[in-house]
Amino acid sequence: MNKLFLYLIVAFIFLMQIASVQGASNLEVTVHDNYKEVLAGNDIWFTIKIANLGNVGKVDISLNYWISDIDNSIIAENKETMAVQTQASFVRTFNIPKDAKIGKYKLNIKMDYGDGEEVVADTSFNVVEKQINKQMYYIIAIVIIFILILIIFIFSYKKLRVLFEKLQIKIRVGKIIKERKL
Amino acid sequence: MASLLIITPVEKLQEKANYIVKSFRDMPGIYVSLNKTQKSIEEIFKKSGIGTKKLFFIDCVASKKTSDDVLHIAPDRLDLLNSAVGGFIKNIRGKKFLVIDALSTLLIYNNGNSVAKFVKKMIEYSSENDVQIVALSPKTKGEELLNKIFNFFDKVEGR
Numbered sequence: 469m470n471k472l473f474l475y476l477i478v479a480f481i482f483l484m485q486i487a488s489v490q491g492a493s494n495l496e497v498t499v500h501d502n503y504k505e506v507l508a509g510n511d512i513w514f515t516i517k518i519a520n521l522g523n524v525g526k527v528d529i530s531l532n533y534w535i536s537d538i539d540n541s542i543i544a545e546n547k548e549t550m551a552v553q554t555q556a557s558f559v560r561t562f563n564i565p566k567d568a569k570i571g572k573y574k575l576n577i578k579m580d581y582g583d584g585e586e587v588v589a590d591t592s593f594n595v596v597e598k599q600i601n602k603q604m605y606y607i608i609a610i611v612i613i614f615i616l617i618l619i620i621f622i623f624s625y626k627k628l629r630v631l632f633e634k635l636q637i638k639i640r641v642g643k644i645i646k647e648r649k650l
Numbered sequence: 651m652a653s654l655l656i657i658t659p660v661e662k663l664q665e666k667a668n669y670i671v672k673s674f675r676d677m678p679g680i681y682v683s684l685n686k687t688q689k690s691i692e693e694i695f696k697k698s699g700i701g702t703k704k705l706f707f708i709d710c711v712a713s714k715k716t717s718d719d720v721l722h723i724a725p726d727r728l729d730l731l732n733s734a735v736g737g738f739i740k741n742i743r744g745k746k747f748l749v750i751d752a753l754s755t756l757l758i759y760n761n762g763n764s765v766a767k768f769v770k771k772m773i774e775y776s777s778e779n780d781v782q783i784v785a786l787s788p789k790t791k792g793e794e795l796l797n798k799i800f801n802f803f804d805k806v807e808g809r
Contacts, residue, residue: 634733637721641737644706644719 494519495589497533497577505596509566512593516577519555526551532578535562543568568595653773653783655753657796657808660788667691667751668698670784671705678704679747680738682731684755687712688720691751706738710755726759728768735772739779748776750785757795766798773802 496517503512516531529552534545544562562575576590621628658666663685671679683691688709692702709716710725723730735748750772756765769785776783787796789808800806 630729633727633730637723637730637734638737640721641734642741644721645738645741647719648704648706 495577495579495587497575497589497591499575499591499593503593505594506564507598508564508568508570508595511561511563512575513559513561514575514591515557515559517555517557518552518579526553527581528552530580532576532580533560533562534576535564536574536576537569538572543573564595570595570597652777652781653785653803653805655785655787655796655800655803655806657787657789657806663752663786663788664694667749667786668695668700670749670786671695672698672700674747674782676701676704677745677747678706678742679749680706680708680735680742682708682710682735682748682750684710684725684750685752687716689716706742708734708738724759725756728756728760728764732768732771736775739775739781745780745782747782747784748772750783753785753787753799754795762795762798765795766802769799770802 494517496519497514498517499512499514503514506512512535516533518529528549530547530549532545532547534542536542543565546560546562550556564573572592572594574590574592577588579587579589656666656670671681681688681691686694688707689712691707695702695705707720708731709720709722710731712722713724715722721734723734725731739746739748750769753765753769756768760768772783772785775781785803
């Protein structure tokens with residue numbers, strides 16, 4: 469009786485462990501904050517976290533991860549197999565194709581334990597247009613214009629001064645003649 | 651005769667200047683003074699009984715402004731001198747005259763070619779605007795310049 473009870477306990481623990489592995493829905497994928505918005509052609513960095521694998525020792529898992537657009541078309545994918553014990557966290561990168569259109573994309577992860585059990589997770593990010601800092605361009609343009617004006621002014625300062633002096637003289641001549649009433 | 655160059659001994663320069671200005675009588679004129687200040691020239695003219703009411707002075711000797719109706723221009727600024735003379739010529743109506751006393755002084759501050767160009771321009775202005783121009787120069791100074799500008803004048807006295 470005691471033996472049977474012991475077997476039952478062992479069987480229960482074993483089943484719990486299997487259940488914890490098979491129900492390891494704690495698959496999580498997060499795109500790093502700096503990569504929530506990414507330019508086409510650039511890399512996206514993300515973290516995959518697998519938790520609650522239980523105490524069944526090393527488990528071979530296969531990971532599929534891919535990026536899909538709003539129409540569920542896959543624009544990039546990757547696959548790898550690894551041995552995981554209890555829990556794991558790792559960083560991966562994807563290169564966003566240069567021709568990727570601007571918009572929302574989904575990063576999908578599918579983890580396969582090898583016995584047909586699958587867990588999926590996903591997250592989203594945006595492919596964005598290169599932001600042109602217009603204000604910066606205006607400042608640069610103003611600085612360039614200012615420098616050009618300064619250069620022109622420096623080179624033509626003497627001529628401008630002479631022109632100004634001549635103008636002053638002509639005004640004075642006109643004034644002198646007007647005063648004399650000739 | 652529209653342009654006249656008078657070459658005279660230094661001691662007779664003022665006498666000649668007086669004579670010329672007097673000869674124009676009531677005609678308005680421009681007097682470019684390169685040897686004496688406007689103030690001293692005016693005093694000399696007054697002593698000689700020459701009226702200065704219609705004379706416009708361009709003083710190239712004194713740098714300080716002495717009177718509102720006198721232009722002070724440094725003798726090395728031929729461009730400004732040119733502008734001033736041109737301004738007077740254009741603004742004074744009717745016949746007028748221009749006296750340059752004395753041309754050779756310009757050589758102290760400018761090179762011969764610049765002075766020759768200036769003289770040529772003055773003569774061109776004068777012929778275009780009904781101006782009689784008389785330039786004075788001491789006999790002993792600026793032989794080279796005088797040789798360059800002889801041909802610009804209609805008449806040269808004392809050569």
